[in-house]
Amino acid sequence: MQTSRDEAIRKLIKVFRTYGYEGTTLSLISKMTGLGKASLYHHFPKGKQEMAEAVLVHLYQMFGEIVLKPLQEDTLPRDRLRGMCEGLNQFYDRGQAACLIAVFSLGGEESMFREPVKRALQEWVECLEKILLEAGCDRAKQRAEEAVMQVQGGLIVTQVLGDTLPFEKMLAELPEKLLEGSQKDSIMVS
Amino acid sequence: MQTSRDEAIRKLIKVFRTYGYEGTTLSLISKMTGLGKASLYHHFPKGKQEMAEAVLVHLYQMFGEIVLKPLQEDTLPRDRLRGMCEGLNQFYDRGQAACLIAVFSLGGEESMFREPVKRALQEWVECLEKILLEAGCDRAKQRAEEAVMQVQGGLIVTQVLGDTLPFEKMLAELPEKLLEGSQKDSIMVS
DNA sequence: TTTAATTTACCGAACGTTCGGTACAATGTC
DNA sequence: GACATTGTACCGAACGTTCGGTAAATTAAA
Numbered sequence: 001m002q003t004s005r006d007e008a009i010r011k012l013i014k015v016f017r018t019y020g021y022e023g024t025t026l027s028l029i030s031k032m033t034g035l036g037k038a039s040l041y042h043h044f045p046k047g048k049q050e051m052a053e054a055v056l057v058h059l060y061q062m063f064g065e066i067v068l069k070p071l072q073e074d075t076l077p078r079d080r081l082r083g084m085c086e087g088l089n090q091f092y093d094r095g096q097a098a099c100l101i102a103v104f105s106l107g108g109e110e111s112m113f114r115e116p117v118k119r120a121l122q123e124w125v126e127c128l129e130k131i132l133l134e135a136g137c138d139r140a141k142q143r144a145e146e147a148v149m150q151v152q153g154g155l156i157v158t159q160v161l162g163d164t165l166p167f168e169k170m171l172a173e174l175p176e177k178l179l180e181g182s183q184k185d186s187i188m189v190s
Numbered sequence: 191m192q193t194s195r196d197e198a199i200r201k202l203i204k205v206f207r208t209y210g211y212e213g214t215t216l217s218l219i220s221k222m223t224g225l226g227k228a229s230l231y232h233h234f235p236k237g238k239q240e241m242a243e244a245v246l247v248h249l250y251q252m253f254g255e256i257v258l259k260p261l262q263e264d265t266l267p268r269d270r271l272r273g274m275c276e277g278l279n280q281f282y283d284r285g286q287a288a289c290l291i292a293v294f295s296l297g298g299e300e301s302m303f304r305e306p307v308k309r310a311l312q313e314w315v316e317c318l319e320k321i322l323l324e325a326g327c328d329r330a331k332q333r334a335e336e337a338v339m340q341v342q343g344g345l346i347v348t349q350v351l352g353d354t355l356p357f358e359k360m361l362a363e364l365p366e367k368l369l370e371g372s373q374k375d376s377i378m379v380s
Numbered sequence: 381t382t383t384a385a386t387t388t389a390c391c392g393a394a395c396g397t398t399c400g401g402t403a404c405a406a407t408g409t410c
Numbered sequence: 411g412a413c414a415t416t417g418t419a420c421c422g423a424a425c426g427t428t429c430g431g432t433a434a435a436t437t438a439a440a
Contacts, residue, residue: 004415020296023212026400037401038416047401102346103296106210106288114350121350145347145356150336153343156292157335160304160311166335216426226391227427233389237427387436392429399424407416 005043005054008033012055017098020106021052021113049112052104056113059100060120066091071127077135081175084128088151088171095158095167102152124148128178137182147178195233195244198223202245207288210296211242211303239302242294246303249290250310256281261317267325271365274318278341278361285348285357292342314338318368327372337368 011033015024026048030037044050070083092099101121104113128144137143150170158167201223205214216238220227234240260273282289291311294303318334327333340360348357 018296018298020210020212022210023297025398027398036417038404038418041401042415098296101350102292105346105350106208106293107213108208118350118352121347142356142359146340146360149340149343149347149356149360151343152346153339153341156295156342156346157311157339160291160295160308162308166332166339169332170336170339215424217424225389228392228429229390231427381440383438383440385436385438387434389432389434391432394430395426395428397425397427400422402421403419405416405418407414409414410412 004039008035008040008043009051009054009058012051013059014097016052016055017100017103020103022107024048024052052113056100056104056116060116063091063120063124068124068127071131077131078175078179080131081178085171085174089168092151092155092167094164095155096164097155098159099152099155102155121148132178132182135179135182137179143178147174150174196248198225198230198233199241199244199248202241203249204287206242206245207290207293210293212296214238214242242303246290246294246306250306253281253310253314258314258317261321267321268365268369270321271368275361275364279358282341282345282357284354285345286354287345288349289342289345292345311338322368322372325369325372327369333368337364340364 012029015029015032019028026037026040029035029040029048029051033040035043040051041047044054067084067087070087071080073080073083075083089095091097100113101117104111104117125141125144125148128147129140132140132143151174154167154170158164202219205219205222209218216227216230219225219230219238219241223230225233230241231237234244257274257277260277261270263270263273265273279285281287290303291307294301294307315331315334315338318337319330322330322333341364344357344360348354
């Protein structure tokens with residue numbers, strides 16, 4: 001049955017996000033999913049690595065749906081950015097859920113997730129850059145990168161401090177800040 | 191004294207920064223330091239945990255010296271912030287070196303480094319906030335938190351993309367951006 | 381000042397445990 | 411009966427840690 005695997009993946013997401021790849025053990029997975037080793041290896045024959053890959057794919061699709069999709073809508077750039085920020089707040093559970101891009105970036109050169117993680121990050125930056133160019137922003141790529149930095153760092157700060165407020169505040173102001181000084185969407189300070 | 195404890199710590203820093211706590215094995219440590227396992231236990235009787243703690247303490251002191259100290263100088267707020275950014279660029283090797291605050295934030299509640307890491311982050315935010323208040327900034331705490339987010343996220347982006355440029359650009363603009371709209375240190379846009 | 385005693389720094393081998401992974405029989409479901 | 415799913419027992423490898431012991435430096439006693 002397909003549900004079982006998808007259901008397992010949904011639970012696996014939390015484990016890998018919380019403990020990282022090396023910190024996630026099979027017994028931990030077994031405990032958190034309620035599945036025995038045999039069941040896990042039935043659904044993921046290649047073992048732990050396949051589980052992590054499945055989680056990565058699942059989150060990648062979710063990210064596209066929840067965060068990137070609002071950027072493709074046919075509305076004002078500012079509204080699209082707001083849509084993305086709402087998506088980010090949901091996707092990262094108000095900053096409480098770690099980003100696998102950050103978590104799986106550990107391990108130096110020999111990490112097996114470097115490339116897909118890098119591509120995902122680049123895609124995000126490019127999507128943002130496109131909107132900012134469209135809105136007439138200068139240094140669009142730099143702005144896009146800095147927005148991604150802000151979000152990634154926001155996740156860390158949130159988790160370390162155990163407070164979701166800074167993350168949500170930051171997200172709320174991100175669209176305005178990104179468009180600051182843009183030509184087609186200028187802000188008049190009262 | 192052939193290999194001092196401090197010398198070992200200096201080499202341990204890179205290992206823990208690169209591989210995280212769980213990803214750092216004793217054999218890896220042994221290889222990177224050139225010390226046998228028993229020698230490591232001679233310098234750090236409590237083992238891996240003590241090594242990580244020693245690294246944490248060492249980096250904490252270094253951070254205070256290189257990053258926080260410039261904030262206490264007797265100059266203009268903007269110059270102090272510039273000093274901090276120079277310190278950050280050095281401390282994080284242009285964004286190539288991970289921050290243990292982020293790396294050791296993994297592991298959920300049961301992580302043994304949560305508290306010291308949290309305190310270090312709070313101290314950083316408070317130092318920044320003080321400067322921003324002094325400079326007459328509104329929402330000083332929020333600005334301070336967002337600056338820390340920017341730096342933390344910048345490290346992740348740098349390491350994932352393998353490009354130090356975005357991090358250095360971000361640092362270069364951080365002081366101006368932080369003081370934007372402040373009363374005592376306003377910026378005249380030409 | 382020689383020498384004996386102690387401490388310091390270091391090592392590889394081995395410990396018990398847990399790791400990720402496998403084999404296979406037993407169960408459930410159609 | 412066929413096939414997906416699971417529980418149990420088990421594997422070699424790697425984990426963090428401890429062991430017994432060596433070589434050299436330091437200290438103490440003669």
